[in-house]
Amino acid sequence: MSNEFYRLRVNGVDHEIRDAWTGESLLYVLRERLGLPGTKGACEQGECGSCTVIMDGEAVCSCLVMAATAVDADIVTVEGLANDGEPTDVQQSFVNAGGVQCGFCTPGLIVAVHHLLDRNPTPTDLEVKEAISGNICRCTGYGRIFEAVRQVRDARAADAS
Amino acid sequence: MSITNATTVDEALAALRANPLARLIQGGTDLMVEVNLNRTKIEDVVSLRRVAELRRWHVDEESNTLRLGAGVPYAEMERAPLCDYVPALAEAARTVGSPQIRAAGSLGGNLGTCSPAGDGLPVVSALDAVVHLRSHDGSRDVSVHDFMIGVKRNARHTDELIVAVTVPLVTGFQGYAKVGTRNAMVISAASACLVHDAAAGAVRLALGAVAPTVVRTRAAEAWLASETSLIGTPSVSEP
Numbered sequence: 001m002s003n004e005f006y007r008l009r010v011n012g013v014d015h016e017i018r019d020a021w022t023g024e025s026l027l028y029v030l031r032e033r034l035g036l037p038g039t040k041g042a043c044e045q046g047e048c049g050s051c052t053v054i055m056d057g058e059a060v061c062s063c064l065v066m067a068a069t070a071v072d073a074d075i076v077t078v079e080g081l082a083n084d085g086e087p088t089d090v091q092q093s094f095v096n097a098g099g100v101q102c103g104f105c106t107p108g109l110i111v112a113v114h115h116l117l118d119r120n121p122t123p124t125d126l127e128v129k130e131a132i133s134g135n136i137c138r139c140t141g142y143g144r145i146f147e148a149v150r151q152v153r154d155a156r157a158a159d160a161s
Numbered sequence: 162m163s164i165t166n167a168t169t170v171d172e173a174l175a176a177l178r179a180n181p182l183a184r185l186i187q188g189g190t191d192l193m194v195e196v197n198l199n200r201t202k203i204e205d206v207v208s209l210r211r212v213a214e215l216r217r218w219h220v221d222e223e224s225n226t227l228r229l230g231a232g233v234p235y236a237e238m239e240r241a242p243l244c245d246y247v248p249a250l251a252e253a254a255r256t257v258g259s260p261q262i263r264a265a266g267s268l269g270g271n272l273g274t275c276s277p278a279g280d281g282l283p284v285v286s287a288l289d290a291v292v293h294l295r296s297h298d299g300s301r302d303v304s305v306h307d308f309m310i311g312v313k314r315n316a317r318h319t320d321e322l323i324v325a326v327t328v329p330l331v332t333g334f335q336g337y338a339k340v341g342t343r344n345a346m347v348i349s350a351a352s353a354c355l356v357h358d359a360a361a362g363a364v365r366l367a368l369g370a371v372a373p374t375v376v377r378t379r380a381a382e383a384w385l386a387s388e389t390s391l392i393g394t395p396s397v398s399e400p
Contacts, residue, residue: 021162025193044197044198052261058236059260059261059264066192069166069189130260134259134262
């Protein structure tokens, strides 16, 4: 790198990344350099969605973001969703509905569901399926995940009315 | 090793001129797979992610064309208003990877990588698109047919940047379909884009993932265009 370090803004906090290699993915930097292991890495080719983060308002695969190109971006990881260690409504509903088995896909799904519901508070079942089509779960069969999303959607709608 | 996070096309071109071997990265959905899985060594990078100019598009009413910035993400092509201008491109965009991939991937990336299976490529071929290239020394326009020259090979010079693609706005049916080993999140085993240019009385059919680059089926096009009974019926006219 021509610069000795670059800065990343993650969950509202600026971090200086030093001695990094140019090709490092955002996923790698989050987990290995910033100590944020909530974001999971599996396929490293954008197929599984377990590394999903929000970057400038878009859900993206952090394994496909070259970290050193994300210097100006606002990055939110699964660690940045909860308030003071309290689970979010989405996280709690995954627990309530039993939408978690091995748990590996869960952080990516939680981020993707937050991203969906923050933009579209009343998604249809098809819209939910499409929104999480890039997050692969091999345990649950998705039934309880869909149920968890429905519960949040309905609870938020009830709160709003 | 260097990284240039360009914010303008000129800045990116200056960096490319200084180092023509630098790798260009837009959404990262191709290059990062190369890096992550093939352990491709990356020395110098010019990132286009922050170049706002590449994310713009506009319709020219006089020439009835759409000029689409090379960095416009697939997610935007899926949605109104772009999906109404070029429905086949919207259909192709919807088949690209997952929502996460479509938020990052772009036509510029598809053309830059020039994989035979690139989902946007049959569409730009069937629409006889023009690829706009710029370098520090000037700009040139290349027909997409001349631009795609082989498997992961294109006519871009190392100091050039794909800045935009222009496609005509046509009336008449246009659509895109692909088959793969499953219904979603899949690389094309074969794909096709059919465009009926009703005003010109022409039909254009492009096939993807079946040859080193996209194939245009000229004989089939001529036959389809001559079969006015076929293209006049609801099954192949406007949906």
